[in-house]
Amino acid sequence: MTRVVVTGLGVKSPAGNTVGDAFAAVLAGTSSATVIPELAGGRAPIPIGCPLAPFEPLDYFTGRELRTLDRTSQIGLAAAADAVADAGGPPAGACGVYVGTGGGGLATLENLIVGHTLGREKVPVYAVPTLMSSSTASRIAIRYGFRGPCLTVNTACASGATAIGEALRAIRSGAIGSAVAGGLDALLSPLAMHAFARVGALSERVDAPAEACRPFDADRDGFVMGEGAAFLVLERADLAEARGARVYGEVSGYAANCDADHIVTPLKDGSVAADCMRAALRDAGLAPGDVGHVNAHGTSTPHNDSAEAAALHACFDGRTPPVTSTKGVTGHLVGGAGALEAVLALLSAREGLVPPTANFTGGPEADLLDIVHGKPRPIPVAPVLSNSFGFGGSNACLVLTPSPSS
Missing domain, CATH: 3.40.47.10 (Thiolase/Chalcone synthase)
Known part of the structure; x- marks a missing residue:
């Protein structure tokens, strides 16, 4: 490919x-x-x-x-x-x-x-x-x-x-x-x-x-x-x-689908979002265990975060890699969110350093996910999954594979 x-x-x-x-x-x-x-x-x-x-x-x-x-x-x-x-x-x-x-x-x-x-x-x-x-x-x-x-x-x-x-x-x-x-x-x-x-x-x-x-x-x-x-x-x-260009990494996988359930609220069990993640990983030729961390959509809304937690738990068969949401720092940029998070996710993967999820103190999602909080977490350099989920049930997942930083 x-x-x-x-x-x-x-x-x-x-x-x-x-x-x-x-x-x-x-x-x-x-x-x-x-x-x-x-x-x-x-x-x-x-x-x-x-x-x-x-x-x-x-x-x-x-x-x-x-x-x-x-x-x-x-x-x-x-x-x-x-x-x-x-x-x-x-x-x-x-x-x-x-x-x-x-x-x-x-x-x-x-x-x-x-x-x-x-x-x-x-x-x-x-x-x-x-x-x-x-x-x-x-x-x-x-x-x-x-x-x-x-x-x-x-x-x-x-x-x-x-x-x-x-x-x-x-x-x-x-x-x-x-x-x-x-x-x-x-x-x-x-x-x-x-x-x-x-x-x-x-x-x-x-x-x-x-x-x-x-x-x-x-x-x-x-x-x-x-x-x-x-x-x-x-x-x-x-x-x-x-042309001898400097390379940050690759966009190695992508998938998009739709919950087809509700105009605002995500599908509660996260099953279609999980399918989107799996499809993006297949597109990249990767298995879930190859992912070093996830930059989650993580909006801080009750319904989105619980649905995404369920989706991640299902996609990774209960063994999720470290998960962060950078929206705790940046807020939600709507159409700009997925692009900014793709940039931050690629840099995090390249540097082997996952940003903390701002303001996270605990909750039921912590039982399903390994949520990075408090301080950045060092990890091995590895591909990253970046999730974006929109009103109307639109799901888009990117897989980015970093090049070693010089």
């Missing part, structure tokens, strides 16, 4: 805006959650979130360009640009762009509707291209002249992982030789926060934001919304070798 390697990484996240800073933050295990001033004072029922680390758009765009880019596209384009630079420049030949997003330009649309309704501002000339969910993917392609497939996928919270997996399949098929793939979202807006609060997804620990996101913990009550983006440059292994 065609090997597909990772030659570039880029992140814009609450944990940091460089790959090194983000990885160091999740190893430290300290939550980035805080009160969001724009959501406080009754503007949103839950005014806490994990905002992007300080970010200067002018480092990436001219003032003229910024007038045509909403926040989501700014973050996504910047992360993609970092990944391309990290890879040593744009890959040669047919390169595709695969972007996952759960909300697209929702926050921008909200602002435009409010402003237009109140008569405060005219609808801008660039409203349509700004609001298109496909805008970020198109702008990445335009910036670098990538003329391969330019696709935007939405599988809710699994979108980023799905985009990476579909890019993997396209390269394996021979349709393209390389891809820039990842995910993004920026949903810290009053409307989005109201909507997620209404379905009971958000933690209500508004007086203790740093303690609010507690994946797999017995006292969890919901996730903390985050914002950000992450992108990977994927290349056919022989092409990367021919």
